[in-house]
Amino acid sequence: MAIMPETVIQQDIKCTHCGEPCDDEIIRQGDNVFCCTGCQTVYGLLNESGLGAYYGLDAENPGISMRKVAEDSRFEYLDDPTVLHKVLDFSDGKEARVTLKTPQIHCASCIWLLENLHRLNPAVTFAEVYFDRREVAIRFDPVALPLSKLAALLSSIGYTPDFSMDKLDGPKETSPNKPLYLKIGVAGFAFGNIMLFSLPEYLAGTQGVDAQFRTLFGALNIILALPVFLYSSLDFFKPAWLSVRQRQWSMDIAISLGIMAMFFRSLYEISTGISSGYMDSFTMLVFLLLVGRLFQKKTYDSLSFERDYRSYFPLSVIRLREDGSEESIAATQIAENDRVVIRNGELLPADAILLDDHAAMDFSFVTGENEPIDLKKGDLVYAGGRNTGTSARFKVAKPVSGSYLTRLWNNEAFRKPREETLKSLSNRFSRYFSPAVLLIAGLSALYWMPISPSTAVNAFTAVLIVACPCALALSAPFTLGWATNLLGRAKLYLKNGEVIEHLSGIDTIVFDKTGTLTEREKGEVQFVGRDLSDEELRSVVLLLHENTHPLGRQVFRHVHKTGAPLPDGQLAAYQEITGKGVGANVNGAAYRMGSAAWVGADAADDSTQTARQGDSRVYLKIDDEIAGYFRVRTRYRQGLGELLGTLGQQAKLMLLSGDNDREKPQLLPYFTEENLRFRQSPEDKLLAVQQLRDMGRHVLMIGDGLNDAGALRSSTIGVSIAEDTSSFTPASDVIMAASSFSKLDRVLEFARRSKRTIYISFAISVVYNIIGLGFAVTGTLSPLVCAIIMPISSVSVIAWTTLATHWAAYRTGVSA
Template identity: 40%
Template sequence: MVESTCFHCGNDCDKNSINYDQKTFCCNGCKTVYDIFSNHDLSCYYDLQSAPGAIPKEIEGKYDYLDTPAIAEKLIEFDDDNTQIITLYIPHIHCSSCIWILENLHKLQPEISVSQVNFPKKTVRITFNNKSISLKEVVSLLSTIGYEPYISLEDYSTGAQQINRSLIYKLGIAGFAFGNVMFLSFPEYFEVSEFWLERYKHTFRWLMFAFSIPVVFYAAQEYFISAYKGLRSRILNIDIPIALGILALFMRSTIEIIFDWGTGFFDSLTGLVFFLLLGKFFQQRTYSFLSFERDYKSYFPIAVTRISKDNKKEKSIQVYDIKKGDRLLIRNRELIPVDCILIKGDAQIDYSFVTGEREPVVKQSGDKLFAGGKQMNAAIEIEAIKSVEQSYLTQLWSNDIFTSKASVSFTNLTDTISKYFTIVILSIAILATTFWIIVDATKAIHVFTAVLIIACPCALALARPFALGNILRIFGKHKFYLKNTDVIEQLAQIDSIIFDKTGTITTATSGAIQYHGMPLTPEEESLLKNTLRASNHPLSRKLYAILDQYDIMTLDDYQEYLGKGISGTLDQDHIKIGSSDFVGGTTITEKLNTSVHISANNTYKGHYSFHNQYRNGVQSIFEALSKDYELTILSGDNDGEKEYLTKFLPEETTLLFNQKPNNKLNYIKSLQQKNQKVVMVGDGLNDAGALKQSNVGIAISENVNVFSPACDAILDASKFDQISTYLTVSKNGIRIIKSSFVLSFIYNIIGLFFAVTGQLSPIIAAILMPLSSISVVLYVTLLTNISCKKISKST
């Protein structure tokens, strides 16, 4: 940094500059922020990027309104006991230093436990202890260090997205200027000597200069800002060659009219910026359309049980059908989909999905519960106090707490190519310009600008997000819901598929059930029914559905033992449901079917035998998958159905029974150690560990609330027989992207040939560039639509 430049914010210092710690600051505010960072061992903030900060604003009394509970409640996402969470929009976020300091707020203020930055959206999500620090103090801290948040209560209350009209304004100005400059250039184009008199020539040229000024310094400013930030961070981003081209055209044109060498290239300049912005506007509108469908139409297949007002009938509904005032049943390990009031039952809520804290919070009747909590005890009844915000569940699903994968991460093809693209293009532009300076200097500027424009990597950068975004949207329409587009790329790389059995390849909605053993008394069967009511296991749901109706009772105690069974207590009566070892029964001779054993008050009563009904198309789907993948079934049940499964599944299928959750997880680890890419398909309950360990975890949804952040995808059970098709479409999607890369390279090679040889004017290059972007978008969208027709035909 030079002596007259502020060490913190990079602004020029005037005569009142402040020298402190052998550094120069433009004001006391910047000096104070530097002092704060230094005292809290955060001075490496300046190592990531020079002068990354902003001048802190005067905030005395500015945020007093945040002490008003009614206003703060509209801003706070989560508020329970000692923890509050808020997401704030920070306009100043612009570089890696910003991310680093905002994600280390806990060092400045220990009462802030977590702060996560969403760089594309310029937001930070802050979790803090509201007993020790207020929302006002959190916002004031951000403002003090130069990251003043933009707060709009209207935005928070409506949830509507702000439409950025800046691009529309810039496009309008560039189009207006382009049209007028072209009009003023007509006499020169057609060499109309009768009109183009000496007294009008200079007037017209300076008018063209005037029209170009707002185009360069306003409409094209983002390209210069992006290029400057990239150079300051020592990163060659894709906007550097564009900014150089615009600057070269403007400088050359200005020099020409000053010295009366010619009319300049203002038509090419304004046309270039106009078509650049037109291409950006097109891609923004198209991608916003895809995002809209993905955010609001591709709902997760999460259902919840609604209780009728007479408290007698229970009905499963989709979460987005929940209305204010609805009474809902939340079973053990179900996610609470809406903010609500606890009506009945004792709640132990795990808010780790929201806060990262895994210690359950005990709640009593009348307490407020927040969306995202997970009930860890017996079934409870709640009353919704607002409708569901599906986008909030999306945020929970994408929470960084659950994104860590044990498997090795991958780098997509676009990221790999973009590292070298700018270096190659700049090298070609410099070499070609140098050649023409020697051969014919009049063509040098044309060649330089044409190379930079024609080789713009927009088409290359658009292929992957549009292709995978379109596939993501179509998958959602066909009830296969993916966390993000990276999952598609990972699905295309897999070579091993592992299936759970119960609730995955078997259906939880059909199949005969028989009871063997001592008859249950009405009291025991009532306790059994109410204990099963709290469980979400597929066998529990099937057994619950066939038992007689009994009065709904609140259990005194309910426990679920992962991979073993469940237990319930009411008054002095106790019941256990699960495996033979769990309930204390003897080994039975019948092993042909899945069995659930019952004991009441420590007395073994008998077992229910389930004649499993396998899903439609299991045999055909396994045969189709066996051609390309290594298949395995990992079941927690006994091997009673091994002989039956062996008959209709491919010979190469590995069958493993009596597998506990840890056994499944370790088996996946063993495959990954052999460099295999693994997909785990489970029911989302006992398989959470295996789903998270796998490269891609797919949870099967059977119209119950089994939402699990451990999974990467949710598949509606009715679409189970489409797994092979989804995998094929994922592979085709990657092939389409690669083929579009080839087309982009061919386009660039041809365009560069004409540009380097001086046969391509900048204005033609500027027109061709957005056309190439549009053609790539149409190409990948059309081919992905054709590829996805396989889903429609087979559905």
């Protein structure tokens, strides 16, 4: 028989779910009590779903009160299509993604609960919390769980999303440091007044203070110190207690023990009349610790290396002018209502509405699943889709979000297996640091206790406060963050900071040729064959407008006046075969352009002629006739010989090209014959890179991001060269502007220097702690001095990493 909840009136009892006092009534169910039916419902929901462990993570603040939980009807407006497209990051009808502001996130328990939403409702497939922004990114099935129901689910467990529309226009100005300022104010007020009350003791000399005044001032000092202990010290006590509950060590545990040791020592000495205590030192200690924490936070903020996505996110897009002509602009420059053209294989960088009758988009960049979706005129298409058909026109509905595209780039579907990094090693070391410090503090106290209890307490407190792994934990993220920022200014965009570490260990560099070693914009183009009619030339323009291969773009620019509107015409049955060519029915005629094998020309004759003449050929076939070919004389990038010579001294070089070996003699001075491989299909490139990886080589693969997607993904670090196209692959780790290619050797040297900077900052942190602990265990180092120098260690490492990284960028020429 089920146990029915019993409602009783009682006070001074806390709710099992939210931990708040049950002032009015209690709902009792078994051994648990709840302040309202909402908390009872959430408790039951969590336990039914196997999430009962949530309440063990933070017993003091287990959940959020449900007394004011919103009803489901409150969120019905979210299912309105005009609202949905403003809120959702992506939706294809089967899967949707949304990033929600949830201000109620306050601890590790919140993170744990929100990232386990899928256990509460299977329609939620993934959730990730961004604690610093109080946001949660959720992937869900919009059919089984509409956005209104998702919001209701979050609200039912105490995390009501903030759907204020003004967040789309810009970030709100908030004051996250206000509680810290209040705590500093309380500690500073108490410290100043306790110093005043302690003046008679300081000035009395050997005669001392009258016993009555001593008792009075002692009591006043205790009263003033209590708010400091109970309120100002919470910034150390709360995370320390949470760490204990989670059975993890943190520096807050050591600092909290030091604070408590000084407070209770003073309380004992004042209460027993042994002395006037050290409440002035205690309040000053907390004050300085809080000021140090604020100083660190302000330092981090002022030295922020957050990416300025709108400044240099490496995507370009074709925008249509009023007269119908095209212009290529940075994706971050497009605005709402702009008309853009997305060609075959290109990425849609912003939410937009389809203007053409139909289009096909592949959202593997968003979902990781390669399944094209057919779209019709008027459909809203979300950022991140890749065009798999002919070029399509869109009207931008929402400006570009570089941060969203970067989050997609780091999608779990495209993450490579990595070795353990310096950052993870430093974090692991920091976890073992606190118990070691506590052991040293305890041994110091035991040593000094028989000799001098006062010195024992000083030594114990000083050791706990002076030792700090913060500098060690900050070394890697600050160095890698600055390096990422500086390389971004040099037009090398990194997926994340860990790429720097892997770049520093590269021992093999693999190049594609066309569009990588050669320049896409420059080159002589000449048609060899029968005369082409104006109609046929217009058809070639229409066909090549879809193509993003470097040779195809050069021929397109040759036959089409730059910036001129596209000619009218019908394009159907378009297809593009990687490494071969393109084909379509243009104005009723069958056109094919590409390699000799693709159009059915004599491949042997093609190889012989092009090898002798040193050019590339793009063949043209109209219906059943091979009309001729476009001869493209490619030009190698300026300074390529010097660059390859320098790189050859640092790493093994290899060339994997889909072209024939006509330019082999020109490349032999820089590559060994066995490392020059021509007529390589995309599968051949992938296999070659994988073989190198299996041999234990650390491979840097540089390609155009189209034919080389598999090889880029298989390499240790994949670099995609970006010029005038948005056709890069999420498999790459770096997007490099073509103008920065000549800096490749300097980039690798900069990566190695950045790694050395991390090691040196590690050494600075270790030396600081050894010296500090050496003085602290003697009992001669005041806890107040420790509180002053503790943040200095972190700031010194931050200053070192900042200056050293900028100096390395200057010395290597990366920032030049």
